[in-house]
Amino acid sequence: xxxxxxxxxxxxxxxxxxxxxxxxxxxxxxxxxxxxxxxxxxxxxxxxxxxxxxxxxxxxxxxxxxxxxxxxxxxxxxxxxxxxxxxxxxxxxxxxxxxxxxxxxxxxxxxxxxxxxxxxxxxxxxxxxxxxxxxxxxxxxxxxxxxxxxxxxxxxxxxxxxxxxxxxxxxxxxxxxxxxxxxxxxxxxxxxxxxxxxxxxxxxxxxxxxxxxxxxxxxxxxxxxxxxxxxxxxxxxxxxxxxxxxxxxxxxxxxxxxxxxxxxxxxxxxx
Amino acid sequence: xxxxxxxxxxxxxxxxxxxxxxxxxxxxxxxxxxxxxxxxxxxxxxxxxxxxxxxxxxxxxxxxxxxxxxxxxxxxxxxxxxxxxxxxxxxxxxxxxxxxxxxxxxxxxxxxxxxxxxxxxxxxxxxxxxxxxxxxxxxxxxxxxxxxxxxxxxxxxxxxxxxxxxxxxxxxxxxxxxxxxxxxxxxxxxxxxxxxxxxxxxxxxxxxxxxxxxxxxxxxxxxxxxxxxxxxxxxxxxxxxxxxxxxxxxxxxxxxxxxxxxxx
Numbered sequence: 001x002x003x004x005x006x007x008x009x010x011x012x013x014x015x016x017x018x019x020x021x022x023x024x025x026x027x028x029x030x031x032x033x034x035x036x037x038x039x040x041x042x043x044x045x046x047x048x049x050x051x052x053x054x055x056x057x058x059x060x061x062x063x064x065x066x067x068x069x070x071x072x073x074x075x076x077x078x079x080x081x082x083x084x085x086x087x088x089x090x091x092x093x094x095x096x097x098x099x100x101x102x103x104x105x106x107x108x109x110x111x112x113x114x115x116x117x118x119x120x121x122x123x124x125x126x127x128x129x130x131x132x133x134x135x136x137x138x139x140x141x142x143x144x145x146x147x148x149x150x151x152x153x154x155x156x157x158x159x160x161x162x163x164x165x166x167x168x169x170x171x172x173x174x175x176x177x178x179x180x181x182x183x184x185x186x187x188x189x190x191x192x193x194x195x196x197x198x199x200x201x202x203x204x205x206x207x208x209x210x211x212x213x214x215x216x217x218x219x220x221x222x223x224x225x226x227x228x229x230x231x232x233x234x235x236x237x238x239x240x241x242x243x244x245x246x247x248x249x250x251x252x253x254x255x256x257x258x259x260x261x262x263x264x265x266x267x268x269x270x271x
Numbered sequence: 272x273x274x275x276x277x278x279x280x281x282x283x284x285x286x287x288x289x290x291x292x293x294x295x296x297x298x299x300x301x302x303x304x305x306x307x308x309x310x311x312x313x314x315x316x317x318x319x320x321x322x323x324x325x326x327x328x329x330x331x332x333x334x335x336x337x338x339x340x341x342x343x344x345x346x347x348x349x350x351x352x353x354x355x356x357x358x359x360x361x362x363x364x365x366x367x368x369x370x371x372x373x374x375x376x377x378x379x380x381x382x383x384x385x386x387x388x389x390x391x392x393x394x395x396x397x398x399x400x401x402x403x404x405x406x407x408x409x410x411x412x413x414x415x416x417x418x419x420x421x422x423x424x425x426x427x428x429x430x431x432x433x434x435x436x437x438x439x440x441x442x443x444x445x446x447x448x449x450x451x452x453x454x455x456x457x458x459x460x461x462x463x464x465x466x467x468x469x470x471x472x473x474x475x476x477x478x479x480x481x482x483x484x485x486x487x488x489x490x491x492x493x494x495x496x497x498x499x500x501x502x503x504x505x506x507x508x509x510x511x512x513x514x515x516x517x518x519x520x521x522x523x524x525x526x527x528x529x530x531x532x533x534x535x
Contacts, residue, residue, distance in 0.1 A: 202501070207489065207494065207495055207496060208494075213489070214485075214489055215486065215489065218482055218485055218486050218489075218497075219486075221482055221499065222479065222482050222483075225471070225478060225479065225482075230471065230472075230501060231471055231499070231501065232471060232499055232500055232501040233482075233497060233498075233499040234497075234498050234499070235485065235495070235496055235497040235498070236496055237466070237494055237495065237496040237529055237532070238532065251532070253528075254525060254528045254529075257521065257525075261518060264517075264518045265501055265518075268501070268502065268515070
């Protein structure tokens with residue numbers, strides 16, 4: 001049994017940061033479970049921050065929004081720099097295993113666990129659908145046996161590609177380390193690694209995003225299409241990077257429809 | 272009617288069908304942007320559900336509109352394009368009379384009508400659309416495009432060959448012919464902004480048409496929006512009264528908002 005509390009630590013043994021003294025940060029889940037007995041799908045929210053931080057406006061408010069749409073939710077406070085690949089991925093995959101293992105207790109449909117991420121959190125969300133068998137996320141407990149594959153992905157102005165000119169290089173530097181040559185970024189460019197078992201994805205982006213170019217979403221959609229994986233893409237015409245829910249942003253009222261569109265998409269897949 | 276003289280089909284005879292515009296002008300003095308609606312039909316027919324209802328929807332959002340009944344088979348390229356470009360010149364020339372903002376003329380098309388709309392935005396300097404009247408002097412460039420599950424690309428594996436067979440009047444259009452009308456290859460700094468929408472499952476016109484055109488616009492720094500809805504077959508128009516496709520019914524609102532942001 002795992003106790004639901006405000007901060008649910010992911011790992012039994014604290015993780016050690018790569019360059020020396022233990023960092024104060026240890027990764028954890030924050031649950032946002034709706035009251036009542038209805039068994040629901042759930043959305044695991046990964047804030048953005050270039051793999052160097054975790055942006056608050058892309059965490060709690062998003063979980064609350066998906067609660068209002070009728071889904072259970074969690075916010076994952078995952079490891080970022082100076083931790084390197086695959087630390088964030090271990091955290092996300094472990095989170096999925098924990099949720100799936102405890103789904104019955106928590107009134108969650110175990111095969112309806114969606115992962116949602118913004119910006120570099122989108123890179124992380126997308127990676128779980130690709131490397132769920134490659135990256136070990138074991139803790140020596142009963143969750144190890146659960147599948148770590150997300151059932152669906154919601155990718156919000158996501159970092160996906162590491163190709164120069166299209167990629168957000170800063171996120172890759174934080175994820176892999178500055179010393180790693182840029183050719184290596186291609187290994188972690190998910191549009192190049194879509195397979196038939198890659199989960200369906202709902203992507204959205206703003207055409208004017210100068211931080212993470214819109215190719216990240218468009219090329220991933222094309223790659224999903226190649227493998228006949230279901231998807232939806234919404235590229236809104238205006239708006240800078242990082243708008244989150246886009247509420248209280250004059251001129252971006254059209255963007256505020258994205259959570260509903262994503263919620264409808266999940267409902268159609270019986271989340 | 273678009274033209275003073277009757278158009279002839281490739282065999283030289285006067286065609287049974289002559290192209291025309293159907294106006295949907297809102298009453299009152301307000302000067303507004305306008306939308307020219309090009310129904311789809313593979314360049315061989317013009318689908319009614321992609322004509323009048325669309326013009327009325329855009330009227331309801333506050334825009335003047337026209338439905339363009341353009342030439343299709345047995346007429347061949349560049350007949351449809353001449354009709355679209357002539358329509359734009361006509362409307363632009365008479366904009367003041369009709370309460371239309373002369374630099375806010377959008378062209379909207381479905382399926383092959385989408386190819387027509389898109390091609391107007393890349394071929395407006397290549398295809399003459401003259402009628403020996405005062406409209407000839409007007410620019411034929413649309414100010415914006417709304418492309419609905421549009422045929423856009425030609426000569427690629429995801430292109431809708433049937434539309435081009437009809438457009439060129441042959442089962443085997445040449446590479447050179449297809450290259451001419453492969454819109455994504457002709458995007459440049461003057462290409463108009465576009466709002467595209469499509470359904471991911473469209474089995475008739477592949478969604479790559481929209482996705483790749485968006486990439487071409489992005490590379491040329493042209494403003495755009497794209498909405499790919501997850502479900503729905505080809506040809507749904509407004510998508511009303513379609514169980515399971517309620518999410519798609521927002522496309523006209525999104526397109527209308529987009530036009531308003533550009534002062535249409």
